[in-house]
Amino acid sequence: MTVMVFGAGALGSLIGALILKSGQDVVFIARGEQYRVLKERGLKISGLMDEEFEVEVYDRPVDADLVFLTVKAYDTEKAAELLRDVSFDGICSLQNGVGNEDILSGYFSAVVGGVTTYGANLKEPGHVVYAGEGMTFLGDWKGNAAHNFADVMEKAGMNVEVVGDIGKRIWEKAAINAVINPLTAICRVRNGKIVEIPQIWTIAKKIAGECEAILGRMGFHVDVENVARDVALRTSENRSSMLQDVEKGKRTEVEFINGAFVRKGRELGIDAIYNEMMVNLVRGMELGMD
Numbered sequence: 001m002t003v004m005v006f007g008a009g010a011l012g013s014l015i016g017a018l019i020l021k022s023g024q025d026v027v028f029i030a031r032g033e034q035y036r037v038l039k040e041r042g043l044k045i046s047g048l049m050d051e052e053f054e055v056e057v058y059d060r061p062v063d064a065d066l067v068f069l070t071v072k073a074y075d076t077e078k079a080a081e082l083l084r085d086v087s088f089d090g091i092c093s094l095q096n097g098v099g100n101e102d103i104l105s106g107y108f109s110a111v112v113g114g115v116t117t118y119g120a121n122l123k124e125p126g127h128v129v130y131a132g133e134g135m136t137f138l139g140d141w142k143g144n145a146a147h148n149f150a151d152v153m154e155k156a157g158m159n160v161e162v163v164g165d166i167g168k169r170i171w172e173k174a175a176i177n178a179v180i181n182p183l184t185a186i187c188r189v190r191n192g193k194i195v196e197i198p199q200i201w202t203i204a205k206k207i208a209g210e211c212e213a214i215l216g217r218m219g220f221h222v223d224v225e226n227v228a229r230d231v232a233l234r235t236s237e238n239r240s241s242m243l244q245d246v247e248k249g250k251r252t253e254v255e256f257i258n259g260a261f262v263r264k265g266r267e268l269g270i271d272a273i274y275n276e277m278m279v280n281l282v283r284g285m286e287l288g289m290d
């Protein structure tokens with residue numbers, strides 16, 4: 001059994017390292033400086049684990065049995081096109097945002113949706129910080145490969161559960177990210193500050209209200225304001241992934257988070273003007289960066 005991690009950045013490298021450590025075969029797909037360093041010096045993981053790994057790394061996909069997809073959401077379509085040229089039995093997205101599984105379902109017959117709260121940061125090429133042990137929920141989107149991916153993760157000692165409502169969980173996580181991420185990125189604050197600073201929290205509540213109305217119409221009943229508030233306070237010292245992207249001058253996933261609510265709102269006839277404002281402000285910041 002060979003597991004491919006397509007997109008060996010922060011999360012992919014961590015997942016790959018944990019699977020490799022358990023004695024399973026892993027191939028890492030990376031690009032740029034990350035590819036070069038992984039090939040020449042291997043992978044270093046620090047933080048909750050302190051280990052170095054010699055890794056089998058390629059800059060394009062190769063045949064494998066199972067594929068974990070860990071590229072950013074805006075790279076999913078391109079990844080799917082590249083993966084079309086190799087053979088594998090199933091692909092599992094562990095990405096944030098909405099729409100990845102639908103894109104993959106247009107290409108492949110066994111697609112698994114995933115939501116993970118494991119935390120990883122890329123300190124420098126080839127060096128990933130394992131920042132938080134979390135939980136991963138997997139569910140079949142197309143076909144029935146979820147249990148195969150869960151077995152691999154379980155063997156690697158990871159916390160994982162196969163669920164029947166992965167669509168709801170993906171949208172729920174997107175709602176939490178829609179409330180926290182753009183505001184932390186625009187205001188340049190840590191997660192807890194969006195609750196502490198009334199001027200920010202007023203806007204957060206509006207975003208949460210729109211997300212809740214849209215999810216409700218989809219049949220997903222979630223108290224978005226309270227759930228997002230709890231997550232922001234539990235992770236109060238975190239710099240959200242969107243804030244980190246903006247600080248590094250990188251593109252964000254805002255179009256797959258708040259943008260997903262704007263598109264779904266339009267479809268359902270529900271206004272999502274605060275989500276739309278977040279998309280426009282964050283995209284504006286990205287496009288204005290030199």
Ligand SMILES: NC(=O)C1=CN([C@@H]2O[C@H](COP(=O)(O)OP(=O)(O)OC[C@H]3O[C@@H](n4cnc5c(N)ncnc54)[C@H](O)[C@@H]3O)[C@@H](O)[C@H]2O)C=CC1
Pocket residue numbers: 006007008009010011012029030031032034059060070071072073075078079082094095096097116117118119120121122241253
């Ligand atoms: N980092 C984390 O703790 C968590 C991340 N996520 C989600 O997981 C996904 C990945 O996040 P990160 O690992 O933080 O991002 P990242 O940017 O560190 O990793 C993505 C990697 O994929 C590589 N990649 C993209 N296209 C490629 C291609 N065609 N060939 C080879 N490599 C390619 C990129 O070069 C990059 O190294 C995102 O959707 C994120 O929201 C979800 C939960 C936690």
Ligand SMILES: CC(C)(CO)C(=O)C(=O)O
Pocket residue numbers: 176177180181191231235238239240241242
């Ligand atoms: C939950 C949260 C907001 C934690 O920082 C996150 O998922 C992110 O930063 O993308």
